[in-house]
Every structure is written in C-alpha cells, then in structure tokens.
Amino acid sequence: MRENKVKRTLARGGVSIGTMCLEFATNGLGRICAAAGAEFAVYDMEHSGWSIETVRMLMATTRSTDMVPLVRPPTNEYHLIAPVLDMGAMGIVVPFINTAEQAQRLVSSCKYPPAGRRGAAFTVAHDDYTSGDMPAKMQSCNDEVLIVAQIETMEGVQNVEQIAAVEGVDVVWIGQFDLTTSMGIPGQVKHPDFLRVSKRILEACQKAGKAAGFGSLILDDVLAAREEGFRFLVYTADLWIFQQALRRGLRKIRTGSDEE
Secondary structure (H helix, E strand, C coil), X not given: CCCCHHHHHHHCCCCEEEEEECCCCCCCHHHHHHHHCCCEEEEECCCCCCCHHHHHHHHHHHCCCCCEEEEECCCCCHHHHHHHHHCCCCEEEEXXXXXXXXXXXXXXXXXXXXXXXXXXXXXXXXXXXXXXXXXHHHHHHHXXXXXXXXXXXXXXXXXXXXXXXXXXXXXXXXXXXXXXXXCCCCCCCCCHHHHHHHHXXXXXXXXXXXXXXXXXXXXXXXXXXXXXXCCEEEEEEHHHHHHHHHHHHHHHXXXXXXXX
C-alpha cells in the first residue's frame, strides 16, 4: 500500500500543511493543490453536495500526485466511510465526534479486522489495482490510513481527553465555526471562552501523543496556531482562494490599491 507521508510526519511529531476543497470538482484540482505545495487536501462531502462519483474522480486524479487525499463524509457512518477508502482516500475526516465511543466507531469503520470491521476488497482503486498478499495489504492499510476526529460541540470538548486517547485516532481537529456556535458565540474565534476550550483540545492531544488540528481562512491565524503547537494545519479552501485573489486583482485595477 502507499506510504501515507502525512501520517508519518505527524507520528514523528512534525507539522503537515494542507487545504480544503469543496467547490471546484475538476480533474486538475488535486494536481493544482499538489503543485502549489499542499501535503494533503481534504475533499469535503459535508458541505459540498459532492456525490460518490465525484469523489471517485477526485481520488483517481489526486493519486497521480504525491499529495495525500483525505475525504470528509457528512457523518460518522460506515456506508459513507468505507466506499471512499476503497476509491483511494488515504484518510478520513469525520465531523461532530462527541464521545470516545463515536471515535472508536470511526476507527472501526476505517480499519480491517482485527482492528476494525472494514470490508475487504483488493486489486481495486485503493491498492492501485495490484495483486499481492491479502493479510499484508490489510495490515498496511491499517497502518497507513489517517483518521481525523473533529470536535465541533461542547459535548465533544467535555470528552476530548477520552476521544484523543482512542487508539487509531491520529488527529483531533477543532471545527471552530460549529464549536463556537455550540458555545453560543457563533464565529467569535477570538472570544476568551473559545480560546480556553481550544487550549484544552490542544493539551488533550499533546497528552495523548496525537496531532491537534486547526484550520482557518486567515493566514496569520494558521501561523499563530502552528506556534501554539497545532500540527495538522488546514489553510483556507478552493473557492475562497479563488474569490480572494480575484477580488484583490479587480480592486487593484479599479482603485490602484489592493488593500481593503
């Protein structure tokens, strides 16, 4: 099976930097992100409305690069997770993980027995249609799949130490907009209460030896998160990159300045 360079980097205590994709489902998208230097891309099914066929195309085209393709299904269900892994996703990001039991169910959906319950299909997309020893492939898949649990509610915060400790979870990623909404402070990512729970999530990850994840549209916020100790960093997403660059260029043409 392919080596998951992002998982290896995080396991060594390093930092991995990627982006999200949820708008431009083109066969060049993965190659564009990879050429820009992204180490991974999170292809989002939660907010995009992308079908399983769209994700299949994105996995096939991204696997022509060295970038690690991850998929975020809309919820923590086996029938949404296992197919995208078979299509070639090298990791899964699941939103709204609120308990250790839910995190364990996520791990089980991603891994083959005895570590999980993933159904066995080989000589297909995820193993590049190659033959080989089935037990060895199962073990390799279990070793290489990257599993990311998102904390997006106060229930998840209250259980974050137990979630981070679940064997098989590699990253615990703060879903800041949903989490602030759960806290009654929608979008207020500088609010002292949000900063407090963000620190708790980071410390839980550090104690469990897992990577803490953070994403933002704002570059300075991503840089600050890296300084704080977050190691799985997601910088903006396809549509906002396009929109911001276009807006800046049009403003420069109209006004002579690209400052807002």
